[in-house]
Amino acid sequence: MTPAVQAAVTEVEQSFPGHRLDVTPESQGGAYVIVHDLNLGGRYAPATSWIGFLITFQYPYADVYPHFVQADLKRIDGANLPSGFSGPIAWNGRQALQISRRSNRWTAGVDTAAMKLAKVLNWIRNV
């Protein structure tokens, strides 16, 4: 992992205390990160899921997206998942739903992987 990716992983760890983190370095210096047992709010079943993402080797200049959640996620009201969700697809050795939330104003040195995860989580809870 590059020093910047390593620092990003540490920040995710500190920003989501109490949640298990799986970190798998990828060959170019980035890392696949999975944060477990995140509360998705009251609109989904199951109510919690892991969320995974790839921090690429050119982080912090590169955006962190898309994010992935477990493939069996559903709305409890029976409605379709909102646009922004797609899949399921194979991601990092598992089936997952893809959440594409690209940052149009990503600012290197200001935006971080932890902040992006918090924003994505907030979007999931409120969409």
Added chain:
Amino acid sequence: MDQKRVKKEWSLVMDERLYGELRAHLFPDDGDEHGGVIIAGLAETERGIRLLARQFVPARGGVDFVPGKRGYRALAGRFVAEVAGRCADDGLVYLAVHNHGGTDSVQFSHDDMASHLRGYPALLDITHGGPVGALVFAHNAVAGDIWTDDRQRHALHHAQILGLHPHRLYPEPLAVAKFIDPMYERQVRLFGEAGQGLLGDLKVGVIGAGGGGSLLLQMLARLGVGHLVAVDPDRMDITNYPRIVGARRRDIAWGMGTSKNRIIKLLGARLARPKVHVARRVAREANPRVRFDALYGNVVDAAVARHLIDTDFLFLATDTMQSRLMFNALVHQYLIPGIQIGAKVQADPGTGAVDDVFAVTRLVLPNSGCLLCNGAISSAQLQREALSEGERRRQRYIEGEDISEPSVITLNALGASQAMNDFLFISTGLLKPVQVEHILMSPRERTMERVRLQQEPGCPMCSLSPGSLYGCGDRGQLPCRQ
């Protein structure tokens, strides 16, 4: 530091802004001495050791720059400790500066040299091995005494001032007498023997040896640039043939790569020449004396990028965002002026109808507003380019076959020509007073648009914000693949 460093040439590089601040502080027309510190990064290669000025910290007269116990004036102990501490924390180089009278030559006084002997061993310890040193400026001259952690002392050969009107300062005027090849006689009439000699001394890097890069490399060789470094990870294919200057049928393996026979197709791909090898042949035909480093690899890889850190000028002629980010980092981390060129044909994905056709030339000087600040680097595309092809397909960033964008030699030539003239007139000192701008050319409308540049105060590459890469050289981290 190892003993081999003793023989290397030491130089200082600083941008026009920093030099302006330094001159305004050292030479306020009061005839007195003034002082301060330059905080610098460092780049060490076989070509020499370049001190990369990041920041000038002026010493306030009577407070930070005070009457000395032995010499006329000295930096106050508290000021030295504070700035040296910052250098130690950031892994940067401490360079004390002051001025003497005179114009075109300058040297340290005996008192100066004695003070270095007394103080610099301790400063080396404080800064965890430095280097540390001193510079003394006259109006058009500079001398330096640099100390390394092996207690060796090194004289500064010259200082390079970067900008639209670059120039060098030496301890004393240089006697220059160079042989100029008669074939450059018509060029010498434009920029003189000194200008031609200067081009011959330059090391210029070109990232990308495809349609745009091949034009740049040929022109650089024909101008008489002495040392070229070309970087490209691709081999030739038949679709490159209409755009790459000097390409021969042999270079594309006589079109075997398009055969329907799988074996012949594979053979064709293997027999096709790397683009940098074609560029080398073309450059040597243009100038048999040129030194040409053909790097068949990707600039995103650290081992390849290292070959570019001591270039005097850098061109970018690729279409990947990853290499654009690397170029931007090299320009600002190693203080190398550069120009990015590109051409784009925007077509309707459904009908194929052409929407827009343009070529762009982006002059990127250290401290002029970088590609990140000016929206020329897409964080989303950086992320996508780091994915494997399989990941891109699964995540639907590639729909169907990967379709190449339109590309035409005349559009490449438009950007390359503007870029080469910018390079030539900047390097030879002939550029008129102008603004640093990006130039957008629309040949269908026969128009040219100038784009004023922005500079974000917190930019991690071109600002002086804490942790930024600006001027850090080897003490910073390039955004390379590991």
